[in-house]
Amino acid sequence: MPTDPLIYRFYEIMQVYGYPIKEIIHEKFGDGIMSAIDFTLDIDKVEDPKGDRVKVTMNGKFLAYKKW
16 A cells, blocks of 8 residues: 555545446446546646535546457
């Protein structure tokens, strides 16, 4: 595990939400994965009176599993 607090939080997010995200992707697209090659990642600041928020958008091409 990384010791950097920000990177650790990303690991924590995937440990908690990874399987639910996978299930939603499979429900909406079918069995497959999100490409990490044909992929973009955007980070935006969302101003909020209670404290600014970080918006991370991952956008990857859906790759359906192929049967051999």
